[in-house]
Amino acid sequence: MTNQNVIASDAKPSIDIRIRVLFPKSLFSTVVSEPVLTASPRLVKKMETAGGEAVTKTNNAYWVDSMRDSSPTRVKSTASSLSETEERKSWMINHPSALSMFEQILNASKGKQIVMFLDYDGTLSPIVEDPDRAFMTSEMREAVRDVARYFPTAIVTGRCRDKVYSFVKLAGLYYAGSHGMDIKGPSSKSRKYKKKDHEALLFQPASKFLPMIDEVYEVLIEKTKTIPGAKVENNKFCLSVHFRCVDEKMWDTLAEQVKSVLNDYPKLRLTQGRKVLEIRPTIKWDKGKALEFLLEALGYANSKDVLPVYIGDDRSDEDAFKVLRNRDQGLGILVSKVPKETNASYSLQDPAEVKEFLRRLVEWKRSSMLEYRRV
Ligand SMILES: O=P(O)(O)OC[C@H]1O[C@H](O[C@H]2O[C@H](CO)[C@@H](O)[C@H](O)[C@H]2O)[C@H](O)[C@@H](O)[C@@H]1O
Numbered sequence: 148m149t150n151q152n153v154i155a156s157d158a159k160p161s162i163d164i165r166i167r168v169l170f171p172k173s174l175f176s177t178v179v180s181e182p183v184l185t186a187s188p189r190l191v192k193k194m195e196t197a198g199g200e201a202v203t204k205t206n207n208a209y210w211v212d213s214m215r216d217s218s219p220t221r222v223k224s225t226a227s228s229l230s231e232t233e234e235r236k237s238w239m240i241n242h243p244s245a246l247s248m249f250e251q252i253l254n255a256s257k258g259k260q261i262v263m264f265l266d267y268d269g270t271l272s273p274i275v276e277d278p279d280r281a282f283m284t285s286e287m288r289e290a291v292r293d294v295a296r297y298f299p300t301a302i303v304t305g306r307c308r309d310k311v312y313s314f315v316k317l318a319g320l321y322y323a324g325s326h327g328m329d330i331k332g333p334s335s336k337s338r339k340y341k342k343k344d345h346e347a348l349l350f351q352p353a354s355k356f357l358p359m360i361d362e363v364y365e366v367l368i369e370k371t372k373t374i375p376g377a378k379v380e381n382n383k384f385c386l387s388v389h390f391r392c393v394d395e396k397m398w399d400t401l402a403e404q405v406k407s408v409l410n411d412y413p414k415l416r417l418t419q420g421r422k423v424l425e426i427r428p429t430i431k432w433d434k435g436k437a438l439e440f441l442l443e444a445l446g447y448a449n450s451k452d453v454l455p456v457y458i459g460d461d462r463s464d465e466d467a468f469k470v471l472r473n474r475d476q477g478l479g480i481l482v483s484k485v486p487k488e489t490n491a492s493y494s495l496q497d498p499a500e501v502k503e504f505l506r507r508l509v510e511w512k513r514s515s516m517l518e519y520r521r522v
Contacts, residue, residue, distance in 0.1 A: 211402055214398050217485070218420050218462045220488045222486035222488055235485070235486055242486075242491060243493060244493065244500075245500075246495065246504055249504075252478060252493075255454060259454040262301075262456070264300075264303050264455060264458070264459075264467065265301070265459075266302075266303055266434075266482075267281075267315070268305075271291065271498060272287070273497070282314060284502075287498065288315065291320075293509040297512040298508070300320050302315055302322050303323040303438065303459070304322075305325070305326045305420065305463055306325075307381065310324075310382070324383065325385050326384075326433055326463055327432060328428070328437075331347075331350075334347065352430060352432050353384040353385075353430055356428040357383070360386060363408060366408050367426075370404045370408055371404055374397050376390070376391075376397075384428065385426060385427040386426040388425075388426070413429075415427065425463075433466040433467075434467040436470075438471075439470060455471060455478075456478045459481070459491075460482035464481070465489060465490055468490035471490075478492060478493060479493070480493045481493070481495075482497065483496070484496050
């Protein structure tokens with residue numbers, strides 16, 4: 148990796164790219180205009196990590212180490228004497244199960260509109276080897292459909308929006324694909340929640356990058372074809388290079404190949420998820436920004452009467468957890484069986500627990516509505 152892909156948080160941008168909110172008009176007041184940081188000899192050797200923070204390691208060893216880590220990074224035990232069970236117990240004190248804390252969560256939601264944000268892979272569907280076969284169960288679909296009946300609901304994913312729609316198959320939801328760079332609201336027919344007067348919602352802050360992403364996709368396919376098990380996925384405004392099925396001995400070569408391609412594209416950056424290298428435009432847009440954008444679109448920008456609930460399992464979801472933490476509002480729930488470094492406040496073990504959590508929310512909402520009618 149040369150300086151070209153290196154991003155310094157304190158660097159002066161050399162190019163400005165305007166990001167346009169396509170709709171709704173009411174949001175033009177908050178048009179995001181983020182600089183794209185490009186190559187500059189003055190830039191020190193720093194690069195964006197998967198979490199979006201600059202680090203100083205740029206060599207291949209950094210990426211291979213990072214590829215070995217879980218995503219988000221597993222908590223590294225400070226006391227070596229701590230058994231895994233003890234470690235988990237101590238982590239659970241700070242990140243209790245959202246199921247065992249369900250009553251407290253309901254109390255926090257009193258008088259507030261819950262808005263649901265759901266990541267897809269590892270949250271609604273289990274992690275599988277073949278990304279094209281990451282189907283969600285019909286029971287999960289039912290749980291998401293029911294939740295969306297009572298609460299505005301968005302699917303927020305690194306995947307291409309159309310692809311995730313082909314898995315979820317539910318109208319009436321908001322879909323934020325490509326790590327939030329492709330946001331679409333429900334069609335007017337299926338829309339239930341309309342706080343602002345908008346016909347349809349479409350927001351694609353990285354549309355200028357489409358030709359570049361397509362080009363890099365072709366180059367990466369060619370470059371990685373000699374690495375058995377490597378798979379390149381086109382997620383429209385970003386790309387994924389999967390290494391789940393690549394022999395660990397080849398990770399070094401794969402990381403090297405990917406970085407060599409990116410050397411020619413200084414406006415793209417590399418991040419990492421669960422056994423996947425992700426290539427994204429260097430705009431300051433992520434799942435956290437998508438969450439804020441959607442809250443605004445729903446009319447809850449500065450509202451105290453909203454409780455955003457974000458459930459996700461991966462490093463890219465940390466951007467959304469961070470936003471909730473900084474707003475001191477809402478609940479971040481990390482899906483993980485093992486202790487991980489996270490900005491989420493609560494945890495759920497796996498998609499089965501996510502489904503249970505969604506079901507309980509629906510049950511509670513139904514019974515409180517019946518109660519309300521009776522009174
Ligand atoms: O934001 P998400 O919905 O979590 O999407 C992140 C990436 O998910 C997919 O990859 C992950 O799931 C695959 C299927 O279980 C698995 O094979 C892979 O190892 C995981 O990284 C998706 O294929 C990627 O494009 C997304 O970026």
